[in-house]
Amino acid sequence: MEKHKIGDSIIEIVQGDITKQSDIEAIVNAANAHLRIGGGVAGAIHRAAGPELELESIKHAPIEPGEAVITGGHDLNNKYVIHCLGPVYNKDKPHEKLLADCYINALKICDERNINSIAFPAISTGIFGYPIEEATEIALKQIIECKEILNFPKIIRLVLFSDNDHEVYIKTIKKLL
């Protein structure tokens, strides 16, 4: 695991599965607007959390690109799931701002509730088609910027599913810090 200190916080970059981060308080779902099960990250999180997660999440639906809402973690080992709707690349515009908003809004929820640790997948880079290099730069820049003004979370873990995405994150953070 690669770790970078920013003030009193740590950014961690790992390759793995977002549903297996049992030491993290809140995991982020790359959700769909209806906050239903779906595929990709959303499918994996809902399968691991059990049917009660969808029953709770759909009460908040629909959400707009860039928005984030919080629910309980149900059968997951995480206390919370923060559901973010990323932009569809070249459709929901401006996609740069809407993707940045996902990270800002999820981190603001942590700050408001004193949530100590969060794990993000690479929002929008799967079914929503955002190129990984561009998305990574936005995600990491936004996280670094937010950490200058927010107290919480103290641990921000970025969980990448593929080898290639993991390498892009490592390369990009070295460039930015």
Ligand code: ADP
């Ligand atoms: P979006 O619809 O926002 O593009 P996806 O769920 O399709 O969201 O994919 C987002 C990213 O998450 C992709 O890079 C995909 O490879 C990755 N991913 C898929 N499953 C998992 C998982 N279980 N844990 C972490 N990342 C995952």
